[in-house]
Amino acid sequence: MNAASPEDRLWHVQDVSAFLGVPVETLYRWRKYGSGPPGARVGRFLRYDPAKVRAWVRDREAA
Template sequence: MSSAVTARLWTVEDVSTYLGVPVETLYTWRKRRYGPPAARVGKYLRYDPDAVRAWFLNQTTA
C-alpha cells in the first residue's frame, strides 16, 4: 500500500487544532463553501492532511 492510502485522515477536531479555529468555524466555512476541502464518510467529515496544508499555504500567499 502507498503511504497516501495508509495515512490517517484528519477529523474536524484535528483540523480545528491545526488551524487554531473553533470546530463550529469549520462547519460554517463548509456551509459557505470556504475552507479546506472535506469529504463525508458516513455521517463524519474527514480531511486529507495534505489538502489542508495546501489550502492553508494558499491562504497565506493570496
C-alpha cells in the same frame, strides 16, 4: 487487515480545528459557505486529508 499509518490517516474535525487554531463551529460554517479547507463525508462523518488542509493554508498565505 493493515492499519493505516499515522501519515495516511484522515483528520477529524477536531484535528483540523487544533491545527488551524479555530473552533469546530467555524469549520462547519466555512464548509457551509464553501470557504474552508476541502473535506469529505466518510459515511456520516466529516474527514479531511491533511495534505489538502496544508495546501489550503499555503494557498491562503500566497494570496
